Amino acid sequence: MALLLQPSGQGCPAEIGALARRHRNDPVSFGCVGAKGQADFLAAFGLEQASLPALVAVKPGRRGRFTALQGGGGAGEGGGEGRLEASAMGAFVDAILGGSASFQRLPELPELEPPYLLGGEGGKDEI
Numbered sequence: 001m002a003l004l005l006q007p008s009g010q011g012c013p014a015e016i017g018a019l020a021r022r023h024r025n026d027p028v029s030f031g032c033v034g035a036k037g038q039a040d041f042l043a044a045f046g047l048e049q050a051s052l053p054a055l056v057a058v059k060p061g062r063r064g065r066f067t068a069l070q071g072g073g074g075a076g077e078g079g080g081e082g083r084l085e086a087s088a089m090g091a092f093v094d095a096i097l098g099g100s101a102s103f104q105r106l107p108e109l110p111e112l113e114p115p116y117l118l119g120g121e122g123g124k125d126e127i
Contacts, residue, residue, distance in 0.1 A: 005035040044110035065103035
């Protein structure tokens with residue numbers, strides 16, 4: 001599974017749709033996640049808000065593993081300047097499918113907080 005983590009819930013960019021079409025017959029699925037305010041979720045992958053957007057590949061299971069491509073201000077190989085280039089994302093997915101990507105241990109699969117618990121606009125329930 002590959003997830004594009006974005007600073008806010010902007011929907012999936014066209015590049016992810018193109019990657020999904022290109023790899024439609026491969027054992028990989030794609031999704032987009034608005035990761036704003038999800039510090040614990042990001043920390044599980046060794047990421048911070050400043051390193052978004054990031055493309056994260058997760059191998060769930062008994063011994064979960066992950067690898068990430070950062071596009072924000074982080075040390076990854078993305079496009080920098082707050083975006084990921086389509087060519088970098090394609091090479092990243094190719095490396096995963098080709099077996100040359102280096103995965104790190106994921107102690108526990110993180111959970112996303114629902115938007116109503118994040119305390120943003122409309123996120124507070126009144127009793």
